[in-house]
Amino acid sequence: MSEPDVFAALANPTRRELLRLLRDGGQQPVQRLADHFDMRRPSLSEHLKVLKEAGLVVERPVGRQRLYALRAEPLQEVADWLSPYEAYWRGRLGALRDVLDELDDE
Amino acid sequence: MSEPDVFAALANPTRRELLRLLRDGGQQPVQRLADHFDMRRPSLSEHLKVLKEAGLVVERPVGRQRLYALRAEPLQEVADWLSPYEAYWRGRLGALRDVLDELDDE
DNA sequence: TTGACCGGTAGGAAACCTCCTACCTATTGT
DNA sequence: ACAATAGGTAGGAGGTTTCCTACCGGTCAA
Numbered sequence: 087m088s089e090p091d092v093f094a095a096l097a098n099p100t101r102r103e104l105l106r107l108l109r110d111g112g113q114q115p116v117q118r119l120a121d122h123f124d125m126r127r128p129s130l131s132e133h134l135k136v137l138k139e140a141g142l143v144v145e146r147p148v149g150r151q152r153l154y155a156l157r158a159e160p161l162q163e164v165a166d167w168l169s170p171y172e173a174y175w176r177g178r179l180g181a182l183r184d185v186l187d188e189l190d191d192e
Numbered sequence: 193m194s195e196p197d198v199f200a201a202l203a204n205p206t207r208r209e210l211l212r213l214l215r216d217g218g219q220q221p222v223q224r225l226a227d228h229f230d231m232r233r234p235s236l237s238e239h240l241k242v243l244k245e246a247g248l249v250v251e252r253p254v255g256r257q258r259l260y261a262l263r264a265e266p267l268q269e270v271a272d273w274l275s276p277y278e279a280y281w282r283g284r285l286g287a288l289r290d291v292l293d294e295l296d297d298e
Numbered sequence: 299t300t301g302a303c304c305g306g307t308a309g310g311a312a313a314c315c316t317c318c319t320a321c322c323t324a325t326t327g328t
Numbered sequence: 329a330c331a332a333t334a335g336g337t338a339g340g341a342g343g344t345t346t347c348c349t350a351c352c353g354g355t356c357a358a
Contacts, residue, residue, distance in 0.1 A: 097203035127305070151305075160281075174264035204316085256333065
């Protein structure tokens, strides 16, 4: 039994590529997604299951195929997590922090 | 030998918490970081190693301790990856896409 | 109804992750 | 010099991931 962990879902390059395909190509069946990978279809199904459990895709049956579609909302959690760091990598704060630390040393 | 995979480094909650501690508390030695976790120190050392290999922390020896500091730059990669999705979770584009897909079906 | 097709589940191998206990080196204070 | 402290490495147990090959049920077309 797995949890719905967005960060864990994004840790795998194949899953990130699946999300990109759904973003760029809109909803599509498994077979069309599978065309882009050098990987058997059942493995793709498992990756799609992980994405589904993380809430990053939704799936609806259409005839004998299943259309998968991107559901980007959970990515907000990642963006929220990231935002307090943004000031650091955009210079400024990191450098300020270093100065403060140096002062502490004395 | 591991690769420097930022996404994989962020997949673990302990490592995300380490980054937060370094962000909020500035550079600090391992022991001070370890105080926040119910986990043996060697395990923490391994998490710090993963973060270091991902470029997310830097380490410098000071006396018999080692000060770890946040290095946020690699997080830019995550932000860059995320940004094409932002329009989707902020409504609009997802809905537009759905309409286009419906039209395709006909 | 029978066959072809879509895609999921079962079960298993191999690699990898995450934790542990020991143990080691380096530095510091007495 | 010796003990105590900081923190890394080694090796291993147990769980999880990621892939595979079978196999199964549901849908469509002849």
